[in-house]
Amino acid sequence: MSGEAWDPIERDRRYASCKRAGLARLISEGDSWFDYPPHPNIIDFLDGEGFWAIKRFEKSGDTLENIASAANLSRLAGTAQKEKPQAILLSAGGNDLFTDIPEKPNLRWIWRALTPFDPAKTAAEHVDRLPWDEKKTELRQGFIRVIAALGNYAPILIHGYDYLTASGEMALYDGFRAAGPWILPSMRDRGINDPDMQTAILGVLIDEVNEVLGALENTYPESVIYVDLRGSLLPARDWMNEIHPTEDGFHKIEEIFRDALLHRLPEVQRRRPTR
């Protein structure tokens, strides 16, 4: 029977059993889209497919900055060298938009990417280009560090999330620990109160993050498989809170990952030179 699903040690025990059953190996690393405490996430559903043994490193709340640190990449590379995975799954970058900022202790980094509301401006013009371009550069560099450290071992699947929602919904962990909201307070602080404008601005941000990731796939086609999740989730139904899908939403996303692993990964593996 299953143990405690949240427990990384239980996940290791599960990985060992799946390896003994001869399943293809994967490594996963990332944030709450791979390790969401309140309900099953992408990796939990992939694990339930019965195709893969997944060595899991993800941690809810983790940032790309931390994932791409030298110490963590060394740990991941050591594991990849030993376990010889077919692919490495990476979910990262989202929390880098929601780190704490000293000038607004109650708000998150995304506040810096917004300009004060101006009814004459478009959604794109409400994005403060300098900090946002700097953030995108940081994200790109972080992903490149991961690709440089791990790309030789296996293709890396990356994604750029779906369009986040400024719903103001909080997350509830274990029935009593609340987190968030991550987006709406910053929007309101900037005077952006129109839900349509909020949605449009988030669309600009998510589109541009996905452009960065898509470009990485084009630059490193033998090492990167970019999974475009935009438009997969129904805004009114599939989001549990501002940045996390519902359980059904995660299942939808997982099906896209599953199809990428089953149908796109073999092609990339054929293209890779023997290493």
Added chain:
Amino acid sequence: MTVSFGARLALALTWLAAGPLSAQKRVLVPDDSVGAMVGVASRLLWRDVTLTDALGLQSGVAFPVRFPRLPLQVELGGWTALAKRSSRGFTDQYSASAHYQWILVNRPHPNSIVFGYAEYWNPVIRPPNPRTRSNTRELTVSGLFDIGIPQQGIRTIHFQLDAARDVARENATWMRGGASASIGTTIQRMNGDYSLAAIFGAAVSASDFRGPRILGPRPGFGFHSADVELDLQIRARKSAFDATTTLRLAAAFRATRLGANVGWVALRQSLLLL
């Protein structure tokens, strides 16, 4: 309950089914770990029947076997008095069991049914009674179901329904329904991971077991006991094994025929090979 050593290690099989989405083989993988456990308890109980009303030793090993191709999980267990033995009924008990798990639904919310066969030996019976067998056999079936309550942020509640039929000594039936849930955290280090958990469980059971009287008229099938348990657990993972230390605080509210309500404390150390 769901995270006890026996339950955690209880079951194993590989059930193969054709995957509808791909030619790739879909495999439902149960726990096939090899493990061992030893612990001390302030009193020894088995299904809330008192074996020893004093300090006792619990021990067990579990490992997978194939018979001949049927994947089974075998468990050997022991309940050994360390202090005074009971002057009435059984005290020490040893068991061997084999389980077959039929996985109905795979993760993330697994459901399965487990069929089992067990042999029990009770080498010490007091007062000695030639009419009482020192061993017995049992058939068991369990249903394991996991659910979550996402709106409340509750990832998993484990439900377990057990039924056991003694087919040699008592010819009695025992049934139990229980649930458990956990809260915990993880400390990740470069040299290994550690997790701390508190696991709360509750269960209620019914039976027509005679209990410690062994002989005498059979009671009607009815309330057996109600249990509440709190496990405080520390798990440490090294490269090839998982060591778990569990402090269990438990209480049993028992039918009159089983004796007074009791509470006990147990400290267990288990080791799983990964």
